[in-house]
Amino acid sequence: MTSPAAPSPTLLTLPTEIFESILPFLRQQDLIQCVRVSQAWNGAIVPYLWQILDIRFREQLKRFLTSETQQALAKNAKFVRTLHIIGNKLYHRFLPFQQTLMAEPGDAQTGESSVGLFTNLRTLELHYLGHPEGDHDLSIVALVQQNPSLRRLKIDVKMDPMALMSIITKYAPNLHDLDLSVVTWRGDVKALLENLPGCIRTVRLRDVHHRASDNTGQASSVESGVSSSTITQHHALESFSIGGNLEGQDENILIPFLKSCSRNLKSFGGKRSIRFFRNAKIASALSDLGIFYPQLSRDSLPPDASDADVARTISLNPNCTSIDLNLRSVGPLAAAAIVDNCERLEVLDIMKRGTSGLLGSHLQAILSKATGLRRLRAHRLLATDNISAEGILSSEWATTSLTHVGFKINVPRVNDNMLSNNTDVIQSSRDTQRQVLRRFGQQTNLRMMVIGGMVFTPEITHQRNCLEMTLESGLDELVNLKDLELLDIRHMDHRVGVPELEWMNQNLPNLRQLIGIRDSLIPPSSEVQQWLQTHRPQWR
Numbered sequence: 001m002t003s004p005a006a007p008s009p010t011l012l013t014l015p016t017e018i019f020e021s022i023l024p025f026l027r028q029q030d031l032i033q034c035v036r037v038s039q040a041w042n043g044a045i046v047p048y049l050w051q052i053l054d055i056r057f058r059e060q061l062k063r064f065l066t067s068e069t070q071q072a073l074a075k076n077a078k079f080v081r082t083l084h085i086i087g088n089k090l091y092h093r094f095l096p097f098q099q100t101l102m103a104e105p106g107d108a109q110t111g112e113s114s115v116g117l118f119t120n121l122r123t124l125e126l127h128y129l130g131h132p133e134g135d136h137d138l139s140i141v142a143l144v145q146q147n148p149s150l151r152r153l154k155i156d157v158k159m160d161p162m163a164l165m166s167i168i169t170k171y172a173p174n175l176h177d178l179d180l181s182v183v184t185w186r187g188d189v190k191a192l193l194e195n196l197p198g199c200i201r202t203v204r205l206r207d208v209h210h211r212a213s214d215n216t217g218q219a220s221s222v223e224s225g226v227s228s229s230t231i232t233q234h235h236a237l238e239s240f241s242i243g244g245n246l247e248g249q250d251e252n253i254l255i256p257f258l259k260s261c262s263r264n265l266k267s268f269g270g271k272r273s274i275r276f277f278r279n280a281k282i283a284s285a286l287s288d289l290g291i292f293y294p295q296l297s298r299d300s301l302p303p304d305a306s307d308a309d310v311a312r313t314i315s316l317n318p319n320c321t322s323i324d325l326n327l328r329s330v331g332p333l334a335a336a337a338i339v340d341n342c343e344r345l346e347v348l349d350i351m352k353r354g355t356s357g358l359l360g361s362h363l364q365a366i367l368s369k370a371t372g373l374r375r376l377r378a379h380r381l382l383a384t385d386n387i388s389a390e391g392i393l394s395s396e397w398a399t400t401s402l403t404h405v406g407f408k409i410n411v412p413r414v415n416d417n418m419l420s421n422n423t424d425v426i427q428s429s430r431d432t433q434r435q436v437l438r439r440f441g442q443q444t445n446l447r448m449m450v451i452g453g454m455v456f457t458p459e460i461t462h463q464r465n466c467l468e469m470t471l472e473s474g475l476d477e478l479v480n481l482k483d484l485e486l487l488d489i490r491h492m493d494h495r496v497g498v499p500e501l502e503w504m505n506q507n508l509p510n511l512r513q514l515i516g517i518r519d520s521l522i523p524p525s526s527e528v529q530q531w532l533q534t535h536r537p538q539w540r
Contacts, residue, residue, distance in 0.1 A: 307331025
């Protein structure tokens with residue numbers, strides 16, 4: 001990049017937004033070069049350039065930290081709004097100089113700081129030091145103290161808890177975003193939360209370990225300046241996450257803090273935060289704020305959680321939108337809790353073989369109550385745990401938004417070979433099947449449909465009392481499922497032949513997978529085999 005000519009009056013009057021829209025697309029090196037070679041820009045461009053320039057110097061970029069660049073940095077540091085410090089040498093370079101003074105016996109050490117380069121920061125990120133050299137606590141405190149307009153603070157360096165407490169609760173009054181997502185912090189979590197700035201909006205505490213104040217009167221190297229006697233109101237807080245070990249003080253720490261928040265708090269979580277939602281008092285405090293555990297899965301529950309534990313967790317979070325207990329048994333208490341708290345349910349995935357608590361009647365009740373249900377998978381349950389055709393037709397389904405569905409339907413079927421003359425019985429069964437398929441045909445958003453299920457008995461490997469999936473039994477009722485991508489009819493006596501294949505090929509344009517044609521009790525005919533090979537070899 002060559003040095004530009006002296007700016008014309010027209011250049012000096014260009015709108016700020018032009019620079020702010022162009023300069024972010026330049027490389028870091030080019031931005032630095034702009035500052036180094038453009039003396040003529042000092043009056044117009046440089047202030048805007050430095051405002052958007054993230055100082056992210058790494059050790060591999062130290063060649064750009066020439067004396068000339070450092071002079072430009074010192075001259076324009078007042079315009080810098082975002083500072084990222086990475087690498088120990090840069091900590092020494094960018095932090096205010098700190099001189100430790102000798103203390104009298106029994107007193108804490110104190111220090112005097114020079115005014116640092118940066119005094120107008122809005123964002124400060126202190127990145128991890130792989131091999132720290134020296135103690136930066138006092139200098140970091142001084143840097144924050146000299147930037148009262150700081151909005152975002154990310155700290156990934158190990159600091160004394162009292163120094164960190166001072167920074168957050170005393171020297172950053174306008175802080176909006178606090179991120180301790182990497183550093184492990186051991187200190188008084190209760191006092192920290194109660195004294196967060198009232199304007200804070202986002203808090204991330206990844207790995208905190210609670211150590212309550214010992215009240216021994218021992219002096220700290222940095223004055224804390226906080227007291228937990230008065231709780232700051234945090235009505236601006238929108239997102240809060242916390243992880244680590246609160247030493248069994250979950251209620252004592254979180255409930256007072258949650259009472260200081262308002263319904264602006266929309267997100268509450270963190271690693272393994274399900275434990276907070278299993279606590280009745282904390283769950284109640286979160287409920288008052290309109291916050292519920294959104295997704296319950298087997299991974300979020302202890303391995304030894306009992307049926308009663310699962311049911312209690314579900315009951316404490318009635319607005320849960322997703323329950324995924326795949327590979328986990330569901331007992332009768334948990335099944336009843338799911339039914340009682342399924343109004344907001346969008347996803348229910350229960351595929352554990354041998355589950356004895358969830359019955360077809362439960363699934364039917366969920367379909368009749370969950371207006372927003374999109375995904376229901378339960379087709380690996382035992383042969384007795386299925387939805388009957390009578391149950392489906394006896395009540396309306398609350399949802400019209402199903403995209404994925406999988407469960408077994410028990411439909412009365414006669415053995416056509418033995419009762420071929422009993423046409424009335426055969427027709428009655430097919431009339432019932434048509435009505436059931438019509439119900440599925442109303443779910444026009446369906447993309448995946450798994451009908452039938454495995455029967456785990458030594459004598460039977462297919463579900464016999466099931467939908468035939470033939471045109472006579474109502475396959476054509478699925479004509480509106482234009483988005484259907486997968487149809488799985490394995491382990492069913494489905495009776496699909498060439499007419500059904502041709503109908504699907506013509507009327508289900510997005511059907512990519514048809515699974516189970518060759519799995520019927522009656523082996524597919526040679527005509528079916530030939531049709532598949534010719535028209536849809538990917539169907540199987």
